[in-house]
Structures are given as structure tokens and as C-alpha cells.
Amino acid sequence: xxxxxxxxxxxxxxxxxxxxxxxxxxxxxxxxxxxxxxxxxxxxxxxxxxxxxxxxxxxxxxxxxxxxxxxxxxxxxxxxxxxxxxxxxxxxxxxxxxxxxxxxxxxxxxxxxxxxxxxxxxxxxxxxxxxxxxxxxxxxxxxxxxxxxxxxxxxxxxxxxxxxxxxxxxxxxxxxxxxxxxxxxxxxxxxxxxxxxxxxxxxxxxxxxxxxxxxxxxxxxxxxxxxxxxxxxxxxxxxxxxxxxxxxxxxxxxxxxxxxxxxxxxxxxxxxxxxxxxxxxxxxxxxxxxxxxxxxxxxxxxxxxxxxxxxxxxxxxxxxxxxxxxxxxxxxxxxxxxxxxxxxxxxxxxxxxxxxxxxxxxxxxxxxxxxxxxxxxxxxxxxxxxxxxxxxxxxxxxxxxxxxxxxxxxxxxxxxxxxxxxxxxxxxxxxxxxxxxxxxxxxxxxxxxxxxxxxxxxxxxxxxxxxxxxxxxxxxxxxxxxxxxxxxxxxxxxxxxxxxxxxxxxxxxxxxxxxxxxxxxxxxxxxxxxxxxxxxxxxxxxxxxxxxxxxxxxxx
Amino acid sequence: xxxxxxxxxxxxxxxxxxxxxxxxxxxxxxxxxxxxxxxxxxxxxxxxxxxxxxxxxxxxxxxxxxxxxxxxxxxxxxxxxxxxxxxxxxxxxxxxxxxxxxxxxxxxxxxxxxxxxxxxxxxxxxxxxxxxxxxxxxxxxxxxxxxxxxxxxxxxxxxxxxxxxxxxxxxxxxxxxxxxxxxxxxxxxxxxxxxxxxxxxxxxxxxxxxxxxxxxxxxxxxxxxxxxxxxxxxxxxxxxxxxxxxxxxxxxxxxxxxxxxxxxxxxxxxxxxxxxxxxxxxxxxxxxxxxxxxxxxxxxxxxxxxxxxxxxxxxxxxxxxxxxxxxxxxxxxxxxxxxxxxxxxxxxxxxxxxxxxxxxxxxxxxxxxxxxxxxxxxxxxxxxxxxxxxxxxxxxxxxxxxxxxxxxxxxxxxxxxxxxxxxx
Numbered sequence: 001x002x003x004x005x006x007x008x009x010x011x012x013x014x015x016x017x018x019x020x021x022x023x024x025x026x027x028x029x030x031x032x033x034x035x036x037x038x039x040x041x042x043x044x045x046x047x048x049x050x051x052x053x054x055x056x057x058x059x060x061x062x063x064x065x066x067x068x069x070x071x072x073x074x075x076x077x078x079x080x081x082x083x084x085x086x087x088x089x090x091x092x093x094x095x096x097x098x099x100x101x102x103x104x105x106x107x108x109x110x111x112x113x114x115x116x117x118x119x120x121x122x123x124x125x126x127x128x129x130x131x132x133x134x135x136x137x138x139x140x141x142x143x144x145x146x147x148x149x150x151x152x153x154x155x156x157x158x159x160x161x162x163x164x165x166x167x168x169x170x171x172x173x174x175x176x177x178x179x180x181x182x183x184x185x186x187x188x189x190x191x192x193x194x195x196x197x198x199x200x201x202x203x204x205x206x207x208x209x210x211x212x213x214x215x216x217x218x219x220x221x222x223x224x225x226x227x228x229x230x231x232x233x234x235x236x237x238x239x240x241x242x243x244x245x246x247x248x249x250x251x252x253x254x255x256x257x258x259x260x261x262x263x264x265x266x267x268x269x270x271x272x273x274x275x276x277x278x279x280x281x282x283x284x285x286x287x288x289x290x291x292x293x294x295x296x297x298x299x300x301x302x303x304x305x306x307x308x309x310x311x312x313x314x315x316x317x318x319x320x321x322x323x324x325x326x327x328x329x330x331x332x333x334x335x336x337x338x339x340x341x342x343x344x345x346x347x348x349x350x351x352x353x354x355x356x357x358x359x360x361x362x363x364x365x366x367x368x369x370x371x372x373x374x375x376x377x378x379x380x381x382x383x384x385x386x387x388x389x390x391x392x393x394x395x396x397x398x399x400x401x402x403x404x405x406x407x408x409x410x411x412x413x414x415x416x417x418x419x420x421x422x423x424x425x426x427x428x429x430x431x432x433x434x435x436x437x438x439x440x441x442x443x444x445x446x447x448x449x450x451x452x453x454x455x456x457x458x459x460x461x462x463x464x465x466x467x468x469x470x471x472x473x474x475x476x477x478x479x480x481x482x483x484x485x486x487x488x489x490x491x492x493x494x495x496x497x498x499x500x501x502x503x504x505x506x507x508x509x510x511x512x513x514x515x516x517x518x519x520x521x522x523x524x525x526x527x528x529x530x531x532x533x534x535x536x537x538x539x540x541x542x543x544x545x546x547x548x549x550x551x552x553x554x555x556x
Numbered sequence: 557x558x559x560x561x562x563x564x565x566x567x568x569x570x571x572x573x574x575x576x577x578x579x580x581x582x583x584x585x586x587x588x589x590x591x592x593x594x595x596x597x598x599x600x601x602x603x604x605x606x607x608x609x610x611x612x613x614x615x616x617x618x619x620x621x622x623x624x625x626x627x628x629x630x631x632x633x634x635x636x637x638x639x640x641x642x643x644x645x646x647x648x649x650x651x652x653x654x655x656x657x658x659x660x661x662x663x664x665x666x667x668x669x670x671x672x673x674x675x676x677x678x679x680x681x682x683x684x685x686x687x688x689x690x691x692x693x694x695x696x697x698x699x700x701x702x703x704x705x706x707x708x709x710x711x712x713x714x715x716x717x718x719x720x721x722x723x724x725x726x727x728x729x730x731x732x733x734x735x736x737x738x739x740x741x742x743x744x745x746x747x748x749x750x751x752x753x754x755x756x757x758x759x760x761x762x763x764x765x766x767x768x769x770x771x772x773x774x775x776x777x778x779x780x781x782x783x784x785x786x787x788x789x790x791x792x793x794x795x796x797x798x799x800x801x802x803x804x805x806x807x808x809x810x811x812x813x814x815x816x817x818x819x820x821x822x823x824x825x826x827x828x829x830x831x832x833x834x835x836x837x838x839x840x841x842x843x844x845x846x847x848x849x850x851x852x853x854x855x856x857x858x859x860x861x862x863x864x865x866x867x868x869x870x871x872x873x874x875x876x877x878x879x880x881x882x883x884x885x886x887x888x889x890x891x892x893x894x895x896x897x898x899x900x901x902x903x904x905x906x907x908x909x910x911x912x913x914x915x916x917x918x919x920x921x922x923x924x925x926x927x928x929x930x931x932x933x934x935x936x937x938x939x940x941x942x943x944x945x946x947x948x949x950x951x952x953x954x955x956x957x958x959x960x961x962x963x964x965x966x967x968x969x970x971x972x973x974x975x976x977x978x979x980x
Contacts, residue, residue: 006686010672017674083670087731090636090664090741091687094656552638 003093004101011105015071021113024067028117031059032124045133046141050513053125053146057509060117061429064110065503068433069456072106072440077449085551096543103441103539110433118426122419133256136264136280143260144319144366149416149517155222155380155409158211164203212406213329214384216399219344221381224411229318229369232414234261238270238314240306241288248293249278250306254314256287261316266368269315271306273297320373320413322380323364326357330400339402340387346372347379356387362408369413378411416517424518425508431526432503436460438535442542446549462496463503469493501530583739583770584612584635588644591630591794604630606794607644612772612787617765619785619802620774627794628774629667632743635772636664649739660688663737667744669728673717677708677727680716681734688735695734701876702730707753721748729757736878740764740771746780755853758784763879782806811839818843 015021035052076099079085088098129147133139171177184195214220238254252270259280262268266277270291279290293303306312328339338356343365345351350372353365367373386399439459443452462469473489506526511518589608593601605627612618620628633639634646637653651658671680678699685695703709706726711719716727725748732740740761746754761771761784775781781788782802789799798805819827824841831838 002689003687006683009686010683013679014672014674083666083668084672086633086636086638086666086670087664087684088687089638090659090662091684092656092659092689093687095654550639552633 003097004104007093007098007101008104008108011075011102012108014075015106015109018071020067020071021109024063024113025116027063028056028060028120032056032120043134044138044141045128045131046138046146048131049125049128049142049146052128053121054509054513056117056121056124057425057429057512058507060114060121061432061507061509064113064117064429064433065436065460066457067113068106068110068436069440069460070453071109072102072437073444073449073452073456075102075106076441076444077447077452080551081449083552089551095547099441099445099539099543099546103437106437106440107434110430110437114426114430114433118422122422129257133260133281139256139260139281140263140366143257144414145321145364145412145515146513147257147418148414148515149418149421150321150412150515151415151517152410152412153224153227155224155406157406158208160204160207163207164200167203167207168200208406209403213401213403214382215401217383217385218401219381219383220404221379222406222409224378224380226376227320227373227378227411227413228375229320229413230374232318232369234258234316236314236316238312240308240310240312243306243308245298245304245306248295248298248303250275250291250293251288252291252312252314253288258314258316259287259289261319262289263319263366263368266319267317267370269313269317271302271312272315273300273303318369318374318413319366320369320411321364321366323362323408323410323412324382324404325362325408326359327403327405328359328400329403332359332400339400340385341402342383342385344381344383345378346370349381354388359402364412380411412516418515421515421518422512424520424523425512427523428506428508428518428526431523431530432501432506435501435530435535435538438531438538438542442538442545445542445546459496459500460503463500464507465504466496466500466502467504469496499534501526501534506530582611582613582647583616584610584646584648584772586610586631586635586644586646589631589634589641589646590643591627591634591639592642604794605634605641608791608794608796610789610796612770614770615765615768616787617761617771617773617785619781619788620772620791621776621778621781621788622791623776626791628776628791629743630794631791632741632772632774635741636662660735661738663732663735663740665725665728665732665740665742665745667747669724671716671724671727671731674715676713676715677703677719677730678712680727681730684731685734690735698734698876698878701878702733705876705879706730706756722750722753725749726753729760733760733876733879738769740769742771743774744776745773746775746777751853754780760879767879815844 032052035055079088089095129142133142168177171180181192181195181199184190184199185192188195188198190198212220236255236258238252238258240250241253242251243249250270262277262280264277264280268275268277268289268291273293274297275291275293277289278292281288293300297303322343322345326339326341336359338358340355341357343353345353345367350370351367353367357363382402382404384399384402436456440452440456443455447455470493473486473493506522508518510516586608589605589610590603591605592603595601608627608631610631620631622628630639634641635648635653646653648655649658649661672683675683681699681702682695685699690698700709703712706729708723708726708730711723716724719727725745729745732742745757749757758780761773764771765784765786771784773781773785785802787800788802788805790797828838828841
């Protein structure tokens with residue numbers, strides 16, 4: 001162990017002396033300093049923070065990955081090329097100890113560099129968070145969709161298979177099934193079994209479309225199982241700025257971070273008394289809210305005794321976000337970028353949102369988790385209704401059918417802190433780096449620097465583009481006929497999948513930007529698949545090769 | 557224990573015979589050692605070593621001689637496990653060359669120093685010392701001693717990459733000695749060393765040999781080998797051409813050389829006559845010349861006495877205590893020594909205090925001044941003998957390190973302390 005530690009220390013010092021750490025930190029510092037200024041996103045505070053978070057986490061991951069690969073390959077192959085290994089081999093240092101020591105040294109370097117990078121990113125985004133939001137919604141997005149860790153629940157999918165089976169049964173009962181299959185067979189010039197397969201696919205698509213497409217005035221509904229929004233209540237201190245006791249109106253100042261969780265007409269508790277948010281921020285300084293109490297609450301002694309300047313406890317009831325993406329079917333009016341709709345929450349609906357919604361891009365709305373929407377199954381409906389006619393425009397406005405895919409619908413609710421989530425995100429990056437260090441050590445122990453670097457970089461890019469590769473191979477073999485390119489593509493993909501963890505899926509940037517919770521099981525999974533299995537495999541095989549090779553033999 | 561590699565193709569019987577032959581009686585034992593280098597297509601490219609049998613016993617200074625490409629380095633690399641034999645076997649201390657424990661007893665100086673250029677001398681020695689699991693205190697003490705010994709104490713914090721080749725060789729030598737090895741393998745050790753360093757290196761080997769260490773030396777500098785080795789093997793084309801004791805190999809038993817004080821012509825004539833009467837011929841009568849090496853050492857020695865500054869390596873200091881076998885005690889021994897010393901001190905306190913001796917600085921100044929006035933450089937070579945005879949200057953318990961005197965101390969004259977004592 002002493003020898004391993006000695007080599008690890010030496011590797012760490014070597015990397016520092018080689019100015020690798022300095023170069024990385026300089027690049028990171030430049031990107032962190034420049035990013036917030038040159039990338040404003042959509043001009044909102046949330047957009048700016050998202051852009052900064054996304055780019056900085058990605059840049060850190062990419063830079064450290066490349067540094068890790070080049071350093072690990074460099075230190076091992078460099079020792080052989082420069083013949084430093086001659087001296088090491090004459091010392092009581094087992095070859096496997098040398099390899100593990102080198103690996104550990106780079107892992108140590110990664111831990112330090114990632115720690116510095118992580119802390120820098122964290123403080124930069126927290127600094128941006130304290131900036132002024134462009135609107136109430138902007139602040140709401142910052143607090144409820146970015147600086148949070150949310151659980152994402154997808155709706156229950158309809159049982160398409162049983163619908164299709166039922167339809168086929170009906171057709172068979174009516175004696176139409178055989179003729180339809182025959183028609184299909186003739187039309188497409190395919191055998192009967194293929195025609196049946198095609199028919200089932202078509203029926204499935206039709207059944208799904210019936211549940212994903214809302215005709216004019218139609219309603220789409222989704223059921224979300226086992227939701228548990230309770231327990232995410234936020235609390236903080238505020239101060240009464242102004243009041244109108246007769247009207248039951250109070251103006252309260254609280255931290256913008258707390259106010260960001262409130263929304264107009266949403267519930268709030270002041271000193272334990274339930275009230276309603278009348279107005280947020282808007283024409284006032286950020287962090288100010290107007291609260292209204294109902295008649296019953298106004299009689300409460302606590303409310304009666306409230307005075308201007310008094311400190312109060314502001315308790316924000318839990319909320320959740322409903323996320324969806326609308327695609328309009330048919331022609332749009334020139335310049336149209338949104339459609340009108342009404343969202344219905346609960347069965348029967350206990351909360352409604354009526355407004356325009358953007359099309360073709362994912363959008364989300366924050367909804368108060370009223371008592372019936374906190375736990376258990378929640379039903380949400382999308383009513384494709386026409387906009388209410390106002391003013392002199394008393395003519396009929398035609399509306400289009402809209403499609404909302406199941407995969408684009410979800411509800412999200414806070415189940416953890418941003419800080420802990422960010423820490424786990426960094427751990428995910430660290431798992432990748434630990435694996436890449438083992439990969440570099442493996443190739444570096446038997447290949448020269450350029451060849452080993454190339455091999456590592458190719459695998460690294462494959463890991464980053466794993467999802468794209470899967471799609472590409474699927475697409476290339478869609479025809480159903482055997483092709484050499486398709487078969488070899490599948491082979492290469494299979495090999496890549498075995499050798500490399502899916503780096504595109506374990507990349508935490510997207511989840512951080514969307515405030516999606518990264519569970520310990522996700523980190524554990526990355527640690528097991530990335531480190532425990534693959535890194536150990538590469539290290540073990542590398543040690544075996546290194547043990548068997550002649551170190552003084554010229555390697556090209 | 558035998559060494560056999562995948563490339564080893566001898567049959568089981570031959571293998572058995574080899575097992576019998578190899579024992580730990582020898583520090584290094586090779587049987588039928590052959591190394592063939594092949595190209596990418598596994599075609600035989602060159603036979604670097606062919607059927608080499610070596611038996612290097614303990615306590616021997618063994619020279620491996622040969623022209624460039626004769627297979628010396630390849631043999632050493634196989635001994636160290638850096639290359640695997642194509643045929644034959646090697647044992648080192650009776651073990652396989654890749655055995656990690658065996659390496660604890662080996663010190664290796666390759667043909668070039670191959671040091672990490674970004675480390676300084678101290679860090680370099682510290683790193684290699686750590687690989688021997690040396691306790692911190694011992695490691696740091698040895699580093700200090702070695703740096704002083706190789707004359708790099710003054711530039712210990714300069715990066716090795718900035719060192720000259722000779723300085724790199726010196727630090728390379730220091731790393732090879734940090735574990736006080738039982739077997740020292742030196743590949744072209746004097747290449748890049750100045751005559752001073754070469755001299756020091758030869759003295760070092762002599763000291764190690766006196767302590768019963770085994771040294772394998774590969775070189776094509778015949779003078780070096782002749783000076784230090786007691787057994788040589790001459791290789792050519794990967795094959796052994798000659799092997800034996802240096803004195804036996806070099807002795808010319810049909811000639812006689814007589815060295816006397818200077819003779820006048822009349823005496824010479826008489827000698828010639830006597831020799832002629834005994835029926836022998838006199839081939840050559842000459843006056844011996846000083847060696848260039850001696851002259852060079854004398855000049856550098858003078859410069860050092862005058863304390864002329866240099867940005868390079870200084871003359872090596874005294875031999876590191878742990879290499880002379882008289883190192884300061886460590887661990888349990890240290891505690892015992894301390895207890896013993898305390899007792900001695902208690903005893904000495906009852907004795908009358910001796911008259912105060914001149915300080916060390918006084919000795920040095922006096923020494924330098926004396927040299928400058930007298931201008932007798934020969935005296936330095938005598939100081940060694942004086943030192944041994946003189947009583948210690950310090951009345952207190954002598955430091956163990958100071959008590960150790962390497963042979964080179966007097967020869968190189970780089971140690972002020974020693975000179976001071978010599979003058980006292």
C-alpha cells in the first residue's frame with residue numbers, strides 16, 4: 001500500500017508540475033467568467049442561469065475527461081518511452097502496484113480539480129440567482145424549476161394492446177378481418193404474416209393517436225400514479241410593510257427565494273393562518289407580496305393583532321409543475337406561436353389554468369398542490385377549447401386539433417435540495433472520470449502515446465454519443481434485410497456498449513438544468529457500472545498485460 | 557528457483573537440470589541465457605545474447621566488458637526483469653528477476669539516468685526511498701548523506717531536468733544507493749562523469765566491496781573496469797569470449813617489472829649487466845610519469861581549498877555513513893545507543909574536563925591559509941593518514957556519521973572538517 005501511495009503522490013505532483021491543473025483551471029476560470037456575459041439565454045434570469053449551469057457543467061465534464069485520458073495515457077506510456085520505468089522496475093514495486101498507483105494519482109487529481117470546478121460553478125450560479133428576475137414567472141422558474149431537485153412522474157400509458165386486440169376481435173366477429181388482411185397483402189405485396197404485423201402496428205398507432213390528439217373542443221386526460229407532493233412545504237421569515245385591516249390585505253416583504261415559490265391566487269400561510277396571494281412583485285420590488293385573508297380568518301386574533309413592521313413567518317404550501325409539449329395539427333395562422341387551452345387539475349377539477357400556451361416547445365406550469373392534489377393518483381386534463389371572445393371580435397375563431405405525446409407529459413415536484421443534487425451531479429461526473437482514468441491506464445500500458453490517446457478518444461466519443469449510435473444502428477437496419485454495414489455496425493455498437501458506460505445518459509448537466517432529482521441509486525448505478533465493473537476490468541486486464549510485457553522492448 | 561518465460565523452449569529434462577544448477581549460492585546465475593529480438597512478423601532480427609552462462613558469487617566486483625552492441629545492457633536488462641530471455645534462465649539471489657522482494661536488495665544505475673526532470677534532487681531521492689518503505693527519519697537522513705556524498709547538497713532544490721549530464725549521473729548513483737543494496741548493478745556508470753566523480757565512484761565501489769557487497773559493472777571503459785573489478789567477463793556478439801580474475805587475465809608472467817628510487821647511469825649499467833648475465837633481455841627502462849588523472853585531481857583539489865565558487869556539482873563529500881556500514885543506529889539500535897551514550901556521558905562527567913580545543917572554523921581557516929602559504933598540494937594526500945592517527949577534536953561523544961571516514965575523503969579533500977582535523 002505504501003508503494004501504491006508513493007506512486008499516487010508522485011503522479012499527483014507530476015500532473016501539477018506539468019501545468020495540467022493550471023491549464024484546466026485557467027480554461028475553466030475563463031469559461032466561468034465569460035459565460036454569464038456572452039450567453040444570456042432568452043434574456044431572463046432563469047435562461048441565463050440555465051445556460052451558465054449547462055455549459056459550465058458540460059465544459060467541466062468534457063475538459064476533465066480529455067485531461068484524464070491524456071494524462072493517464074501520458075504518464076504510463078511516457079514512463080516507458082522515457083525509460084523511467086527502468087528505475088521503477090528495479091525497485092521493490094510490483095507492476096500492478098505501479099499501475100494502481102498511477103491510476104489513483106490521476107483519480108486524486110480529478111477529485112481536486114472537480115472539487116474546485118464544482119465549487120466555482122456552484123458559487124457562480126448562486127451569485128446569478130441573487131440577480132434581479134425579469135418577471136414574477138422568471139423568479140418562479142428560477143426557484144421552482146432550477147434551484148430544486150424534482151421527481152419526475154410520467155403518466156400511466158393507455159393499454160393500447162388490449163384496445164387493438166378488442167378491435168381485431170370485433171373485426172373477426174364481423175367477418176371483415178380476413179378481407180382487410182388480404183387487402184393489405186395485395187396492396188403491399190407482402191406475405192400474410194407480415195400483413196398482419198403491419199395491421200397491428202397501424203391499429204396501435206391509431207389507438208395511441210386517439211389518446212394523444214385532442215380535436216377542437218376535445219379533452220385529453222392523463223393519470224399520474226403514486227404522486228407524493230406532501231412534505232415539500234417551504235418556510236421563511238417576512239415583514240409586514242403595509243396593511244389594510246378592513247379589507248384583510250397585507251403587504252409582506254420576504255426573501256425573493258421564498259416568494260419565488262408563490263404564485264398569484266395560490267395559497268400561503270402567515271403565522272399559521274391560511275391566506276391567498278393577491279399579487280407578487282410585479283410593480284413592486286422583488287420579494288414583496290400582497291396577501292388577502294378571507295372573512296373567517298380576519299376574525300382570528302393573530303390576524304387582528306398584526307402590525308406594520310411586525311416579523312411574520314411565511315409558509316409556502318407545496319406546488320408541482322405540469323410539463324407538456326403541444327404540437328398543432330393542420331395549418332397555423334401566419335405568425336401563430338401559441339394556442340389557447342384550459343388545464344384541469346383533479347377529478348373533478350379543483351384548479352384550472354386558462355391561457356395561451358406555446359407550441360412545439362416544452363412548457364411547464366406551476367400548480368398549487370391543493371389537498372386533493374398532494375398524494376395518490378392525480379388526473380390532469382387538457383381542454384383544447386377556443387379562446388373566450390372579447391371586445392368587438394364576435395366572429396368564430398377556428399381552432400386546430402393538437403397532439404400531446406405521452407412521452408412529452410410529466411409532472412414534477414420537489415423532493416430534495418439543489419445543493420445535495422449538485423453534489424450528486426458532481427459525483428456522477430467523478431464516476432465517469434474514474435472510469436476514464438482506468439481506460440487511459442489500460443491503453444497506455446501497451447500502446448504508444450498517440451495510438452493509446454486515439455483509442456481512448458474514439459471510445460470516449462462513442463460513450464458520449466451512445467444514444468445517437470443506438471439510433472443510427474437501428475435506423476440502418478430498419479429495412480429488415482441483412483447488410484454487412486448494418487451487421488458490423490451492430491457488432492461495433494455491442495462492443496462499445498460492453499466497454500463503455502453510456503456517458504450521454506449519465507451526464508448530469510441536463511438534469512441539473514431542469515432541476516431533476518439525481519438519486520443516490522443513480523450515482524450508485526454509475527459507480528457500479530462505471531467503476532466497479534468496467535474500471536476494475538480495464539485495470540485488471542491492463543495489469544496482466546503490463547506484468548507480461550517486456551518493459552525495455554521498444555514500443556511504437 | 558528457476559526463471560522461465562513463455563519464450564523458454566527447452567525440454568523438461570533440461571529444465572530440471574537447470575533447476576539443479578541454479579541456487580542462491582550465487583547472487584546472479586544465468587544458464588544458457590539467450591535473447592533474440594524479433595520484428596513485427598516474429599522473424600529473427602538480431603541475437604543480442606547467446607547461450608550465456610554467468611555465475612556471480614557474493615562479494616564480487618564483476619565487470620561485464622565488451623564493445624558497443626555486445627549484449628552487456630541486454631544482459632543487465634534480463635537480470636533486472638526488464639527483458640525476458642528467449643531461452644535459458646536467470647536467478648537473482650535464487651529468485652526470479654521479477655520477484656519484488658529481491659528488488660529490495662538491488663541498486664541499479666542505468667546507462668542514462670532516466671530521472672523525472674520535474675523533480676528536484678531531494679524529491680527524486682525521496683520518491684525512490686519511499687518505494688523501499690523506508691521510515692521517514694531514515695529516508696531523510698540517507699537523502700542528506702547521499703546528497704552530500706555525490707556533491708549535490710548545494711543544488712538539492714534544483715530540478716533534475718536542469719542538471720548537466722554528469723550531475724544527473726551523480727543523482728542517479730545516489731538513487732541506486734538509497735537502499736544500501738547488497739547487489740549494485742551499474743551500466744556504464746562513469747559515462748558523463750568528470751574525473752573527480754569517476755574517482756569518487758571507483759572509491760565507492762571499493763568501499764562497497766570491502767563491506768561484502770556484490771557489484772556488477774558494465775562498461776567499455778577498460779581503465780575503470782581494471783581499477784575496480786576483481787572478475788571480468790568479456791562479451792562479443794552476445795557471446796562470452798573470456799572470463800576470469802582480472803589479475804590472472806592481465807598478468808604477463810614472462811616479464812618482470814622493478815620499481816625503485818631513481819638510479820644513476822652507472823647503477824643502471826650494473827643492473828643491465830646482471831640481467832644480461834642471467835641470460836635475460838632488458839626491453840625498456842623508463843622514468844614513470846604522473847597520470848593525467850592525478851594531475852587533474854590535484855588542480856581541482858587546490859581550487860576547492862581556495863573555496864572558488866562553482867554552479868555545478870561540488871566534489872563529493874564523505875561517504876554516506878550507511879554505505880560504509882557504520883551508519884548511525886536506527887530504531888531499536890538507536891534507543892540502545894542513546895541509553896549507552898547517556899551512561900557514557902554520566903561517566904565522563906565525573907572525569908576532569910579536557911582543555912578546550914580550537915573551534916572547527918579555526919581548523920578550516922588555518923588549513924586553507926596553511927595551504928596557500930605553503931603551496932604544497934601533495935600534503936592533502938597525506939592528510940588521510942594523519943586524520944586516522946589524530947585523536948578526535950571533540951571531547952564529547954563522537955557523532956557516528958563523523959566517525960565514518962570513506963577512502964575518498966582524503967583523496968578529494970572536499971571535506972573541510974577533515975582537513976581541519978588533519979591540521980590540528
